[in-house]
Amino acid sequence: MIGCVWLLMVIVAFICALCTGNMEKLSESALDGADRAVELVISMGGVMCLWTGIMKIADRGGITKAVSKLLSPLLSRIMPDYDTDSPAMKAVGANITANMLGLGNAATPFGLAAMREMQKQNSSPSFPNKSMIMFVVINTASLQLIPTTVAALRQAAGSTAPYEVLPHIWVTSVLTLVSGIVLAKIFERVRAV
């Protein structure tokens, strides 16, 4: 999929440059773009590693377990196919908590474990059950305490207040997440497939 998008971008850029007579700029921009990417990785590096380091301290202190315990009654309500104490729901809680803390490396394995456990009790294995869909929909929304990549990018782009958009991002993510959950619930009833 990304391959197609990439192909499309490059072709559209070429055709557009042909039409607007910007071929010289296009040639420069390809090389500048590659440079800028490396520049970005380096200038984002410090901030991103600072946060993964800080969040690792929280994780080692046991915050992932504590928060996922706190979330479990809520999660059981929106994913009623599994018991609160089941391995599936434990993995679900750990995945969501790790995502909130920005521990991406830890979140994905928990997420995969959650899917595996949920699939074990899925009565028709070629179709996801309601709870599995709910879990994936939650994962397509993002709820992150410190949206590190965006903050690091803002800093790299010369923002004077890279973290100023934090409250905006929190409110927007919560609203988007709630919409996703509500929509999944609505679709679940409308399309009783």
Next chain:
Amino acid sequence: MSNFIIPSVIVLTVIYGALKKVDLFEAFTDGAKEGIGSLISIAPSLIGLVTAVSMLEASGFFDVLTQLLQPVCTKAGIPAEVLPLGLMRPVTGSGSFALLDSIMRRYGADSVIGKTASVMAGSTETTFYAITVYFGSVGIKNTRYTIPAALTADILGMFFAVFSVRLFG
């Protein structure tokens, strides 16, 4: 407010770690090392996609697109400059970060457009990637209503992002 959030999170986390008897500095450096690992793993796709975005920018494509989208976007109340990001966000993470960078450098990171783009990029995940990875891992191809539900939420999220910047400035 944001002046308080960052130092508070750092201080509270370190105190929490100390109370829980975590080997603080070792945990920190282990985490930072993981950060370097993820940076290195996104670097190749970032090089490819920043190049493509930069070419699109130089070709004049974004100017043409923005002009074309302007009438519709004005009616919907969305700045036309951020709409390409809304289309890119569910498909590729690196691509949307490349686009966010280009938008912020064109219009300013602290401008309304730059802020709106930041909120859009930071408040949702790469929807198609998450769906592919999670359902793919258990061999499920028919995802039923997952895509409609997730994409509708993404579209609503775009409006929420615009309104949040209008509300909080």
